[in-house]
Amino acid sequence: MSILTPDTKIYLAGHRGLVGSAIHRRLENDGFANVVTRTHTELDLKDQVAVRDFFEAERPEVVILAAAKVGGILANSEAPVDFLYDNLMIASNVTHASYQHDVKKLLNLGSSCIYPKFAPQPIPEDSLLTGALEPTNRAYAVAKIAAIELCDAYRQQHGADFISAMPTNLYGPGDNFDLRTSHVLPALLRKMHEAKVERRDAVEVWGSGTPRREFLFVDDLADAALFLLDNVSEPGPINVGTGEDITIRDLALLIADVVGFEGDLAFDASKPDGTPRKLLDVSRLRDLGWTASTGLREGIEATYAWYLNARGAQGARG
Secondary structure (H helix, E strand, O other): OOOOOOOOOEEEEOOOOHHHHHHHHHHHHOOOOOEEOOOOOOOOOOOHHHHHHHHHHHOOOEEEEOOOOOOOHHHHHHOHHHHHHHHHHHHHHHHHHHHHOOOOEEEEEOOHHHOOOOOOOOEOHHHOOOOOOOHHHHHHHHHHHHHHHHHHHHHHHHOOOEEEEEEOEEEOOOOOOOOOOOOHHHHHHHHHHHHHHOOOOEEEEEOOOOOEEOEEEHHHHHHHHHHHHHHOOOOOEEEEOOOOOEEHHHHHHHHHHHHOOOOEEEEEOOOOOOOOEEOEOOHHHHHHOOOOOOOHHHHHHHHHHHHHHHHHHHHHOO
């Protein structure tokens, strides 16, 4: 029997972020009428007493933990305490309160950065804790690993049905397009758009263009989240991705085509490439019956449409 019904009381933590907003849209579209949310101002998840009181008052049946302190390489390197402490506290407080208040199911959402820097490709779930982490986001990764271990510990010691999902690189509506802090796909999309509008001859792309990356449309992750809640009850992380990757060069060419930028791409090989390849092994989830349904071009087109609409709305507000 499905754990999710239209009346199931679901607490969605982090509903305003890229992941949380996609899950929120999906829950609303599917007719879930009892979804509880709180903004950071309304509920500080780092405050154990506040979290306990919230769970005592609301008594959710299902918890989706999509809240996190996130940022790029620069932010991680400048403020490791924030990424380690904040994420440890968020995961600890929400997970412990879920156990204390008899939550039937908790889905903990993490990141593929939990895996070793030199993990085998594609990366299987059993690579966890087998090697050194990427130094630039180690604090964040350690916190996310601790969250997985905590969920597994509650399962082992108390029989709690807490599960963990590790998505690959995400993109989509609600993404971060700030060129200082954004990831490669939204950054390229914005740069291509502005170059098109300004009629520039070329767009700079960091690195050689040869590294390969996997990208998952965030609405597909939302679909996977509901699938996991209904179909998975086991310890350890489970990878969520497409099982396919693309070179940064081909990604840039695809984005240019979607945007309609007809100039040149200037690859700056003096800039760092990062890991040569980062692809998740998604065979475990595929064997359970779930695969991503949004093609990369389709997802980029939807993201670009959202970006244009968001820019237009921002301009209209002055």
